[in-house]
Amino acid sequence: MDTARAAESFxxxxxxxxxxxxxxQLELAGRVGAGxxxxxxxxAGINHPSxxxxxxxxxxxxxxxxxxxxxxxxxxxxxxxxxxxxxxRMHTPFDELWLASLLRERAxxxxxxxxxxxxxxxxxxxxxxxxxxxxRRQDWGDAPDVLGFVGRVDxxxxxxxxxxxxxxxxxxxxxxxxxGKTSIAAKxxxxxxxxxxxxxxxxxxxxxxxxxxxxxxIGFLSGQQLVAPRGEAARLAVLLxxxxxxxxxxxxxxxxxxxxxxxxxxxxxxxxAGYGALLRAIGxxxxxxxxxxxxxxxxxxxxxxxxxxxxxxxxxxLGVPEGQALLADKQLLGTAENWGNLIxxxxxxxxxxxxxxxxxxxxxxxDIGAFLD
Numbered sequence: 001m002d003t004a005r006a007a008e009s010f011x012x013x014x015x016x017x018x019x020x021x022x023x024x025q026l027e028l029a030g031r032v033g034a035g036x037x038x039x040x041x042x043x044a045g046i047n048h049p050s051x052x053x054x055x056x057x058x059x060x061x062x063x064x065x066x067x068x069x070x071x072x073x074x075x076x077x078x079x080x081x082x083x084x085x086x087x088x089r090m091h092t093p094f095d096e097l098w099l100a101s102l103l104r105e106r107a108x109x110x111x112x113x114x115x116x117x118x119x120x121x122x123x124x125x126x127x128x129x130x131x132x133x134x135x136r137r138q139d140w141g142d143a144p145d146v147l148g149f150v151g152r153v154d155x156x157x158x159x160x161x162x163x164x165x166x167x168x169x170x171x172x173x174x175x176x177x178x179x180g181k182t183s184i185a186a187k188x189x190x191x192x193x194x195x196x197x198x199x200x201x202x203x204x205x206x207x208x209x210x211x212x213x214x215x216x217x218i219g220f221l222s223g224q225q226l227v228a229p230r231g232e233a234a235r236l237a238v239l240l241x242x243x244x245x246x247x248x249x250x251x252x253x254x255x256x257x258x259x260x261x262x263x264x265x266x267x268x269x270x271x272x273a274g275y276g277a278l279l280r281a282i283g284x285x286x287x288x289x290x291x292x293x294x295x296x297x298x299x300x301x302x303x304x305x306x307x308x309x310x311x312x313x314x315x316x317x318l319g320v321p322e323g324q325a326l327l328a329d330k331q332l333l334g335t336a337e338n339w340g341n342l343i344x345x346x347x348x349x350x351x352x353x354x355x356x357x358x359x360x361x362x363x364x365x366x367d368i369g370a371f372l373d
Contacts, residue, residue: 009086015286022241026039058102062076137198140190143253150326151322171291172294172302172312181294185251185253200220202253204258209272226242240285243288251293280305283301318350318353342371
């Protein structure tokens with residue numbers, strides 16, 4: 001047995017094996033016969049399964065492909081040994097006969113492998129860029145230019161830390177229209193892109209079906225080597241495998257387009273709930289990538305998943321120095337009080353300030369005081 005792996009905690013082993021399956025915590029919990037919170041606690045290292053639940057977990061991982069082919073028995077032993085080591089109350093020895101029976105039954109159900117078939121839902125291991133000399137690829141879609149980006153130093157520092165240091169799986173940037181969500185997301189994405197093999201930006205302003213977005217993402221992330229399979233679930237499984245295979249940065253801008261604005265607690269417009277499944281899967285599944293989402297309203301999944309792997313930035317208005325820097329090219333004139341009143345009147349909203357700044361320049365000769373009067 002690989003001694004390096006044998007020393008791993010149950011938590012780390014479970015995260016890795018569930019990551020291979022593409023199952024969310026909720027889906028795995030359903031197969032095991034436990035609640036999502038139970039699986040969440042296992043992966044957080046808070047609790048450990050009983051012998052009965054551990055058997056159900058191993059069976060679920062075997063059936064979902066979470067254990068390595070030809071190493072299922074060894075990896076099942078590792079999981080059991082980790083629980084014996086980590087959980088003081090667990091003393092049940094490993095049941096060799098049970099595992100042998102489980103593996104025989106699975107082998108009897110499995111079709112003979114076809115070495116020539118390339119299944120759309122299965123991704124062969126891809127060599128790293130260091131091994132292949134593969135170039136990093138970026139598709140910025142309609143992301144805005146960030147050359148004129150000013151201010152937001154504290155916010156930039158925070159979100160960069162979430163992505164680069166804390167390795168968050170999902171980062172949400174929330175705020176009212178015009179406050180600067182897209183700009184700070186674009187600045188973040190272009191700053192951290194060198195840390196990722198792939199960067200893929202798409203706006204949801206035109207509300208594409210999730211199956212369409214998944215197809216485009218799969219094509220780009222795989223270097224057009226994979227054709228997206230049929231069905232949202234199959235496409236999502238392929239995407240998750242790609243996110244595990246290479247560190248990729250995904251950005252979904254204007255997520256509020258998919259949400260039903262009249263529902264106070266959040267909810268999706270008809271036909272767009274698949275994006276919720278996408279957020280849950282990326283937030284709950286082990287991988288080495290990051291999804292950044294901008295939205296005027298918080299998708300319900302962000303509140304549910306909020307924690308270490310999922311973070312949310314509530315973007316407020318610009319301060320006076322930032323507002324002055326934003327409007328520097330307008331060459332406006334005014335006292336410190338004038339500037340403070342102008343920026344406060346528009347709530348520090350960058351888009352509103354740009355629009356009114358141009359009006360002040362043209363109509364009031366750049367005199368802020370005259371405009372305010």
